[in-house]
Amino acid sequence: MGGNHTQPTFILLGIAGSLGVQAPLFGLFLLIYLVTLVGNVGLMVLVWVIPRLHTPMYFFLSHFSLADVCYSSVVSPRMLRDLLLGHKAISWAGCVAQFHIFAFFVTAECHLLAVMAYDRHVAICHPLLYVTVISSRVCWQLVAWSYLIAFLSAIIYTSCTFGGSFCGPYQIDHFFCDVSPVLKLVCSDTHSSEMVIFVFATINGVSTSLVILLSYICILRTVLRMSSAPSRARAFHTCASHLLSVSLFYGTLFFMYLQPASRHSSLDKVASVFYTVVTPMLNPFIYSLRNKEVKGALGKCRRRMLNRCQCKRDVSTHGIKEP
Structure with missing residues (x-):
C-alpha cells in the first residue's frame, strides 16, 4: 500500500493519550468553545446593531471575530467529539477540508490584524484625513483583499x-x-513542499507583522510628540487591546510555523491548543473589557433588555395592552 495515490482514512491520535484525562479535557474545552462562540458572536451582533459602533475599527473587529469563530469551529467540535466518543477516524477529504478552512481563516486573521494596525495608524497619526482615507469603500476593499490573499495562500x-x-x-x-x-505520513520527498509552505508562511507572517510594526512605530512617534498627557494615555489605551491580540496570536504562530520541521516537538500540541482554542476565547474579552465604547454598548443593550422585561411584567400584572 505504501507509495500509492489512494485516499486513505486517517486516525487522529488526539491531544490526550490517557483515557483518565479525556473527560476533564472534554469539559474544559467544551466550556472554552461555548465561551468563544458567545463572546465572538455577541461582539459581532453588538457591532451590527449599535449605531455608535458603525466605525471602521469595529467593522474590522467584527471580521476578526468572524475569523476567530470559524477557525475555532473547524477544530474544536471535532476535537470534542474525539474526546467524548473516542472515534478518531477522519477521511482524506475531511482532513483536506479541515486544513484548508483552518489555513484560510488563520491567514485571513493575520491580514486583518495588519489592517487594524493600519486603521489605528491613520486614526492617531492623521486624524483629519481619517474619514477620507478609511472610507467605507476602502474598508470593504481591505477586508476583501485579506480574504482573497488568505484563500490563495490556503490553496497553496x-x-x-x-x-x-x-x-x-x-x-x-x-x-x-x-x-x-x-x-510526516508522506512517502515521497517533502523537502520542496516544506520549503514552499515555509516561504509563503514567512511572506504572510513577516509582511503583516512588518505592517503592524511600522504602524506602531509611527503611532509611538506621534504619541510621544503629544503635549497633553490625557491624549497620550487615550492613544495608548486605544492600541493596547490590538497589541495584546497581536502578541498572543503571532507568538504561537511563529513558534509553530516559522521553524524547520526537524525542530517540531511535543510542545507543538500545547501551542496549537493555545492559538486554536484559547486565543479565540480571549479576544472578545481583550477588546470588550478594555474598551469603553464596547462596555457602554453592552450596558445599553442590558438596560434595553431590562426595560423590556419590566414592561412585560407590568403588562402581565396590570393587564394593560402594549401600544
Whole structure:
C-alpha cells in the first residue's frame, strides 16, 4: 500500500493519550468553545446593531471575530467529539477540508490584524484625513483583499501538504490535520513542499507583522510628540487591546510555523491548543473589557433588555395592552 495515490482514512491520535484525562479535557474545552462562540458572536451582533459602533475599527473587529469563530469551529467540535466518543477516524477529504478552512481563516486573521494596525495608524497619526482615507469603500476593499490573499495562500498550503503519496499507518499525531503531522505520513520527498509552505508562511507572517510594526512605530512617534498627557494615555489605551491580540496570536504562530520541521516537538500540541482554542476565547474579552465604547454598548443593550422585561411584567400584572 505504501507509495500509492489512494485516499486513505486517517486516525487522529488526539491531544490526550490517557483515557483518565479525556473527560476533564472534554469539559474544559467544551466550556472554552461555548465561551468563544458567545463572546465572538455577541461582539459581532453588538457591532451590527449599535449605531455608535458603525466605525471602521469595529467593522474590522467584527471580521476578526468572524475569523476567530470559524477557525475555532473547524477544530474544536471535532476535537470534542474525539474526546467524548473516542472515534478518531477522519477521511482524506475531511482532513483536506479541515486544513484548508483552518489555513484560510488563520491567514485571513493575520491580514486583518495588519489592517487594524493600519486603521489605528491613520486614526492617531492623521486624524483629519481619517474619514477620507478609511472610507467605507476602502474598508470593504481591505477586508476583501485579506480574504482573497488568505484563500490563495490556503490553496497553496493545502496542495503542498496533501499533494504527495501517503504511507501507512495513517496516524496523525495531533488533534487536527495540521501541516507538520500530515507531512510526516508522506512517502515521497517533502523537502520542496516544506520549503514552499515555509516561504509563503514567512511572506504572510513577516509582511503583516512588518505592517503592524511600522504602524506602531509611527503611532509611538506621534504619541510621544503629544503635549497633553490625557491624549497620550487615550492613544495608548486605544492600541493596547490590538497589541495584546497581536502578541498572543503571532507568538504561537511563529513558534509553530516559522521553524524547520526537524525542530517540531511535543510542545507543538500545547501551542496549537493555545492559538486554536484559547486565543479565540480571549479576544472578545481583550477588546470588550478594555474598551469603553464596547462596555457602554453592552450596558445599553442590558438596560434595553431590562426595560423590556419590566414592561412585560407590568403588562402581565396590570393587564394593560402594549401600544
